[in-house]
Amino acid sequence: MAELGRWTRGMRTGLGEDPTHGAVVPPIYLSTNYTFEGLGQPRGYDYSRSGNPTRDQLNDAIATLEGGVGATCVATGLAAITLVAEAFVPAGGRVVVQHDAYGGTWRLFSFLAEQGRLVVDFVDFNDAEALGTALTTDTDLVWIETPSNPLLRITDIRAVSDAAHAVGALVAADNTFLSPLYQRPLEHGADIVVHSTTKFINGHSDVVGGVAVAAEQEHHDRLRLWANALGLTGSAFDAYLTLRGLRTLDARMRVHTENTEALVALLDGHPAVAKLYYPGLVGHPGHDVALRQQTGMGSLLGLELHGGRAAAQSFLDGLQIFHLAESLGGVESLICHPASMTHAGMTDEARAAAGIGDSLLRLSVGVEASEDLVHVVTEALERSGNA
Ligand SMILES: *Cc1c(COP(=O)(O)O)cnc(C)c1O
Numbered sequence: 001m002a003e004l005g006r007w008t009r010g011m012r013t014g015l016g017e018d019p020t021h022g023a024v025v026p027p028i029y030l031s032t033n034y035t036f037e038g039l040g041q042p043r044g045y046d047y048s049r050s051g052n053p054t055r056d057q058l059n060d061a062i063a064t065l066e067g068g069v070g071a072t073c074v075a076t077g078l079a080a081i082t083l084v085a086e087a088f089v090p091a092g093g094r095v096v097v098q099h100d101a102y103g104g105t106w107r108l109f110s111f112l113a114e115q116g117r118l119v120v121d122f123v124d125f126n127d128a129e130a131l132g133t134a135l136t137t138d139t140d141l142v143w144i145e146t147p148s149n150p151l152l153r154i155t156d157i158r159a160v161s162d163a164a165h166a167v168g169a170l171v172a173a174d175n176t177f178l179s180p181l182y183q184r185p186l187e188h189g190a191d192i193v194v195h196s197t198t199k200f201i202n203g204h205s206d207v208v209g210g211v212a213v214a215a216e217q218e219h220h221d222r223l224r225l226w227a228n229a230l231g232l233t234g235s236a237f238d239a240y241l242t243l244r245g246l247r248t249l250d251a252r253m254r255v256h257t258e259n260t261e262a263l264v265a266l267l268d269g270h271p272a273v274a275k276l277y278y279p280g281l282v283g284h285p286g287h288d289v290a291l292r293q294q295t296g297m298g299s300l301l302g303l304e305l306h307g308g309r310a311a312a313q314s315f316l317d318g319l320q321i322f323h324l325a326e327s328l329g330g331v332e333s334l335i336c337h338p339a340s341m342t343h344a345g346m347t348d349e350a351r352a353a354a355g356i357g358d359s360l361l362r363l364s365v366g367v368e369a370s371e372d373l374v375h376v377v378t379e380a381l382e383r384s385g386n387a
Helices: 006-011 053-066 077-088 103-114 128-134 157-166 217-230 236-246 249-267 287-293 308-316 348-353 370-385
Strands: 070-074 093-098 118-123 139-145 170-174 192-196 210-214 273-277 300-305 334-336 360-364
Touching: 006 053, 006 249, 053 070, 053 210, 053 236, 070 077, 070 217, 077 103, 077 139, 077 170, 077 192, 077 210, 077 217, 093 103, 103 118, 103 139, 118 128, 128 157, 139 157, 157 170, 210 217, 249 273, 249 300, 249 370, 300 308, 308 360, 308 370
Parallel strands: 093 118, 093 139, 139 170, 170 192
Antiparallel strands: 070 210, 192 210, 273 300, 300 360, 334 360
């Protein structure tokens, strides 16, 4: 018997296992509750908040792909971050968060700190000295996000995990930007991996969801317990759709990558382009670390045009295919202006510290035909060059 690879095992989760009718695709379990076989004889499931067979199939698929002992799917990506914070940071505990983490992550930890629930320190993880100072022995949790949003900065997961473990802190890594196909943080020392499954894992921009995957059983048990206690678990219907999306993740990622590489070839060195942020570029400051810990470079890129905000405006005016919208990782190409959209919730100072300027655009490259993407971006560059 052939030993099947990780992707095949993950994408085939639940297929052909229906005992009732032999359905190839597993049925969805929408029932909120389950009968007991008899008094004091519960079956595997009793109530859908605590456990649901459809959600568990998605949990199993994601745990397989990330190489964790188990996964806990919740209602949103931010619910997954909330879950990790609630499960592992005691009252008054200390959290060290990467300074350019997702805007919602920044807001959540800032709000929790304002309430006195915990203490948070936002630190540039590429500044070894600042990180060393922040990692005090009373640190409970260290929050990595790599590549970061929207500048695609790379954090060395192994180096930060080792430093965090040396002071007894737990390490969580937000892996949303690459999916488990291009990066598996647990293999580089992280204890917990978090995703907004809204992005690549579902991949069709029609479900909001999140997941926390643990490397150790004890951590997984705690996450599952707290997800139920807090009521964060995701719906069966969302899990069904997300599992359906996940089954094509590998095929999608390959086209995302091919299209992104075609656009990078166009943008790199183009006279209208002032700065291009993509970890696959040799000149990107995180390129070497990316090569070490990633198996793919993803389909997000940051772009600054000569001519500032006016050039960005001309680039956007009449741009075909790319919708001006938040979010990323779907089959459709998107463009966003982080300063006024995804990162609007940050203070001006925090945004400046994170290097998110007013002329920055972020592209999430979809799976359309690459020649069409190249065509419409070429036209947009010409417009912006004339701005
Ligand atoms: C979108 C996103 C989140 C938040 O996820 P939601 O599903 O929107 O709650 C967290 N981290 C990253 C990197 C994201 O892109």
